[in-house]
Amino acid sequence: MPVSKPKTAKKTVSPQARLAKLGLHTDMDLVLHLPMRYEDETQIVTIREACLHGGESSQVEGVVVKNEIAYKPRRQLLVHIADETGDLQLRFMNFYGSQVKQLAEGTRVRARGELKHGFFGAEMVHPTYKVVNEGAPLPTSLTPVYPAGEGLSQPVLRRAIGDAMKRVDWTDTLPAELIDSMRLTNFEPAVKLLHSPPQQVDEHALADRSHPAWVRMKFDELLAQQLSLKRAQRARRAKGAAALKVVGDLSARFEAALPFKLTGAQQRVLNEIRADLRHPYPMQRLLQGDVGSGKTVVSALAATQAIDSGFQAALMAPTEILADQHFRKIAAWLEPLGVKVAWLTGSLKKKDKLAATALIESGEAQLVIGTHALIQDGVNFANLGLVIVDEQHRFGVGQRLTLRNKGNEGAIPHQLMMSATPIPRTLAMTYYADLEVSVIDELPPGRSPIVTRAVDQNRRDEVIARVHAAALEGRQIYWVCPLIEESEALQLQTATDTHALLAEALPDLNVGLVHGRLKPAEKQEVMDAFSAGQMHVLVATTVIEVGVDVPNASLMVIEHAERFGLSQLHQLRGRVGRGSAASVCLLLYQSPLGGVARQRLMTMRETTDGFEIARRDLEIRGPGEFLGARQSGQAMLRFADLETDGWLVDQARDVAHELLHTPEKAATVEAHLARWLGGREEFLKV
Ligand code: ADP
Ligand code: MG
Numbered sequence: 001m002p003v004s005k006p007k008t009a010k011k012t013v014s015p016q017a018r019l020a021k022l023g024l025h026t027d028m029d030l031v032l033h034l035p036m037r038y039e040d041e042t043q044i045v046t047i048r049e050a051c052l053h054g055g056e057s058s059q060v061e062g063v064v065v066k067n068e069i070a071y072k073p074r075r076q077l078l079v080h081i082a083d084e085t086g087d088l089q090l091r092f093m094n095f096y097g098s099q100v101k102q103l104a105e106g107t108r109v110r111a112r113g114e115l116k117h118g119f120f121g122a123e124m125v126h127p128t129y130k131v132v133n134e135g136a137p138l139p140t141s142l143t144p145v146y147p148a149g150e151g152l153s154q155p156v157l158r159r160a161i162g163d164a165m166k167r168v169d170w171t172d173t174l175p176a177e178l179i180d181s182m183r184l185t186n187f188e189p190a191v192k193l194l195h196s197p198p199q200q201v202d203e204h205a206l207a208d209r210s211h212p213a214w215v216r217m218k219f220d221e222l223l224a225q226q227l228s229l230k231r232a233q234r235a236r237r238a239k240g241a242a243a244l245k246v247v248g249d250l251s252a253r254f255e256a257a258l259p260f261k262l263t264g265a266q267q268r269v270l271n272e273i274r275a276d277l278r279h280p281y282p283m284q285r286l287l288q289g290d291v292g293s294g295k296t297v298v299s300a301l302a303a304t305q306a307i308d309s310g311f312q313a314a315l316m317a318p319t320e321i322l323a324d325q326h327f328r329k330i331a332a333w334l335e336p337l338g339v340k341v342a343w344l345t346g347s348l349k350k351k352d353k354l355a356a357t358a359l360i361e362s363g364e365a366q367l368v369i370g371t372h373a374l375i376q377d378g379v380n381f382a383n384l385g386l387v388i389v390d391e392q393h394r395f396g397v398g399q400r401l402t403l404r405n406k407g408n409e410g411a412i413p414h415q416l417m418m419s420a421t422p423i424p425r426t427l428a429m430t431y432y433a434d435l436e437v438s439v440i441d442e443l444p445p446g447r448s449p450i451v452t453r454a455v456d457q458n459r460r461d462e463v464i465a466r467v468h469a470a471a472l473e474g475r476q477i478y479w480v481c482p483l484i485e486e487s488e489a490l491q492l493q494t495a496t497d498t499h500a501l502l503a504e505a506l507p508d509l510n511v512g513l514v515h516g517r518l519k520p521a522e523k524q525e526v527m528d529a530f531s532a533g534q535m536h537v538l539v540a541t542t543v544i545e546v547g548v549d550v551p552n553a554s555l556m557v558i559e560h561a562e563r564f565g566l567s568q569l570h571q572l573r574g575r576v577g578r579g580s581a582a583s584v585c586l587l588l589y590q591s592p593l594g595g596v597a598r599q600r601l602m603t604m605r606e607t608t609d610g611f612e613i614a615r616r617d618l619e620i621r622g623p624g625e626f627l628g629a630r631q632s633g634q635a636m637l638r639f640a641d642l643e644t645d646g647w648l649v650d651q652a653r654d655v656a657h658e659l660l661h662t663p664e665k666a667a668t669v670e671a672h673l674a675r676w677l678g679g680r681e682e683f684l685k686v
Contacts (some may be wrong), residue, residue, distance in 0.1 A: 022149045025678070028161055029678065031680050034191075040072055042138055051115060057114050062087070062111075067104060085278075090123070090127055100529075106200070112128050112129070133188065142201065163278055177670060185212045217639045222645070222648055237282075239281065241279070260444065266440055286435050292443060298440070300334065315368075317371060320346075325527075325548065326390065343505065344373050345370050356368075363382030384413045387415045447579075450583040454589055454602075457584050467502075478557070479558065480556065514539075554584070555584050562597035585604075
C-alpha cells in the first residue's frame with residue numbers, strides 16, 4: 001500500500017478565499033480576528049514530569065526513536081520520542097505522507113498535548129508538534145489559537161494576521177478624553193496584547209475576558225453596534241408616517257362598549273401608543289405583557305385610532321387558530337360599531353381570497369386580520385396606517401419588514417409588536433436599540449393564581465382520575481401531548497394515541513383532539529366546540545401554545561414536561577388561569593430528570609411571573625439561544641457577552657448618544673463604524 005495517497009484533483013482554494021469565508025477581507029478584519037484561547041508553549045517539561053501529570057496538557061521535547069505505520073485497528077502513524085527521562089508515543093490517526101518523512105528517526109520535536117496512559121504506555125493523541133533544532137529558543141508569549149475555518153491552519157492565520165498588523169492604521173478611533181475618563185486601554189496595545197500575551201499575563205483574566213484589553217475590544221464592538229442602531233433609528237424617523245391624530249367617535253364608543261374596565265397598566269400603555277401614533281414619523285413599539293395580561297384589547301384600541309384618522313390597520317398573527325380567535329373577538333367588538341373587518345389567511349378559498357384582497361385594496365376594509373398571508377404579493381393596502389404584529393417573536397425580521405413595506409409610497413405605517421416573551425433589558429437594548437418598549441405589568445382583576453405541580457409519569461392514572469373529577473365539576477381541561485422534536489409524524493401519532501387512550505379511559509366525557517395537521521376548518525370546529533363548552537377535554541399539541549383564550553379551561557396537563565423549554569411551558573400554562581376559577585397545571589415528567597429539566601420544572605412550580613421565568617431561562621440557557629441565535633443581538637457580537645457585559649452595554653449606549661449629538665464628532669463616528677463594521681452595517685439595519 002502506498003504511504004501517501006495520490007493527490008486527488010481537488011480544487012485549489014486560495015488562502016484569500018478561505019479567509020474571506022471567515023469574513024476576513026481587510027487588514028483590519030484580520031487584526032480584529034482575536035484568539036479564542038491560548039496555548040502555553042513558553043515552557044517544556046521532561047517526559048517523566050509530563051507522565052506524572054497525566055491528563056493535563058503539557059509540552060515535551062524529545063528525539064524520534066521509532067516511526068511506524070500501524071494498521072490495527074486502523075491505519076495510523078505511531079511515533080516514539082524520548083528524552084533523558086523517559087519515552088512517549090505520539091499517535092496520529094489522520095496524517096500525510098509528508099508527516100511520516102518529517103518525523104523520521106533522529107528528528108528532534110516539541111510536542112504539546114494531553115498526556116494519557118494508554119494500553120501501550122504513555123501517549124499523546126494528535127499532539128500539536130514542531131520540528132526543532134537542539135536549543136531552539138522557546139516563545140516568550142502565549143501562543144494564540146484563532147477561530148479557523150476549513151482548510152485554514154493556525155500558522156497560516158497567524159502569518160496573515162501578523163502581516164496585517166504591520167500594515168494597518170493603528171490610530172485610535174476613540175477620543176483621548178473618552179479613553180481617559182472611562183479608563184480604557186488604548187486600541188493598539190490592547191489588540192497587540194491579545195494577539196501575543198506576555199508570559200506573565202493574568203491568564204485567568206484573558207480566559208474569562210475580563211482583562212482590560214478584552215474590555216476595550218468589547219466596548220468598541222458594543223459602541224459600533226449602538227452607533228449603527230441609532231443611526232438606523234434616525235433614518236427611520238426621517239421617513240414620514242401618517243400622523244394618526246384622531247382618537248374620535250369610534251374609539252370612544254368602543255371603549256364605552258367594552259364589558260370591562262381597562263387595568264391601570266393597559267391604560268398607561270395605551271396612552272403611550274396613542275401619543276406615538278400622532279407623530280408624523282413611524283412608531284416602532286413593542287408591547288410586552290405576560291400571557292393573559294390583555295394585550296389584544298389594547299391593540300384593538302390602537303386600531304380604532306388609525307380608523308378614526310381615516311387609515312387602515314392590519315393585525316398579523318402567527319397561526320390560523322390565533323388569527324381566527326382575534327378575528328372573532330375583535331370583529332365582535334368592532335363590527336357592531338360599523339367597522340368593516342376583513343379576514344385573510346392562506347387557507348381561504350381562492351374566491352374568498354380575491355374578495356378579501358379587493359376589500360383591502362379599495363380601502364373598504366378598515367381593519368384586516370390574518371396570518372402571514374397578509375404579507376404576500378398581491379395584497380395591496382389602500383392606505384395602511386398601522387401594522388400590529390402579535391407574538392412578534394414568531395416572525396422573522398424579514399416578514400415584519402414586508403408588512404411594514406405595504407404602506408403608501410414615501411410613508412411607512414406605524415408598527416406595534418406584541419409579545420408575551422419578555423426580553424431581558426440588555427438584550428432588548430442591543431437587539432432592539434431602535435425600539436420603544438411598553439410593558440403591561442398587571443393582570444386583569446379577578447384572576448386566581450395557577451397552582452403548578454410536577455407529577456411523575458407513573459402516576460398518570462391518578463391524573464386521569466383528577467381530570468375526570470374536574471370535568472364533572474364543570475371545568476374544562478387541556479391535555480398537552482409530548483413534544484417530539486425529531487419527528488412530526490411521531491408527534492402526530494402520539495397525539496392520536498393519547499386521544500384514543502383518554503377517550504377510552506373517560507368514556508362519559510367528550511374528548512377532542514387538535515393538532516397542526518388538521519385542516520383549518522376542522523381545527524376551527526374543534527376549537528369552537530371547546531370554546532362553547534361542548535367538549536370537556538381537549539387533547540392538543542403545541543398548536544394551542546400561543547394566544548388561545550378559553551376562560552373556562554382551568555386544568556392543564558402537560559405530558560413529558562421535561563422536553564419543553566421554559567418559555568414554552570410558560571406559554572402553554574398561560575392557557576389556563578384566564579377565568580375566575582382556581583387553575584391547576586400538572587407537569588407530568590419521566591424520571592430520572594436531568595439537571596436542566598429539573599431546574600426548569602422547579603422554576604415553573606415556583607413562579608408564574610413571565611419576567612422572572614425569562615430571567616431564569618436566560619440563566620439556564622444563555623442569551624444566544626434565548627431569541628434564537630439568528631435573531632439575537634448576540635449573534636452580531638463577537639466579543640461582548642450580553643449576560644456578563646450588561647454594564648458595558650449601558651456605557652456604550654450613553655457614549656453613542658453623546659457622539660451622535662456632537663457634530664464635531666462625526667468623523668469619530670465614521671471612523672469607528674468603518675473599523676468595526678466595515679461593510680456589515682446593513683446587517684444591523686433591520
Ligand atoms: P394576552 O395579553 O395574553 O394576549 P388577551 O388579550 O388574550 O391576553 O386577554 C386575556 C383575557 O383577558 C381575554 O379574555 C380578555 O378579553 C380579558 N381582558 C383583557 N383586558 C381585561 C380587563 N381589563 N379586565 C378584564 N378582562 C380583561
Ligand atoms: Mg395574545
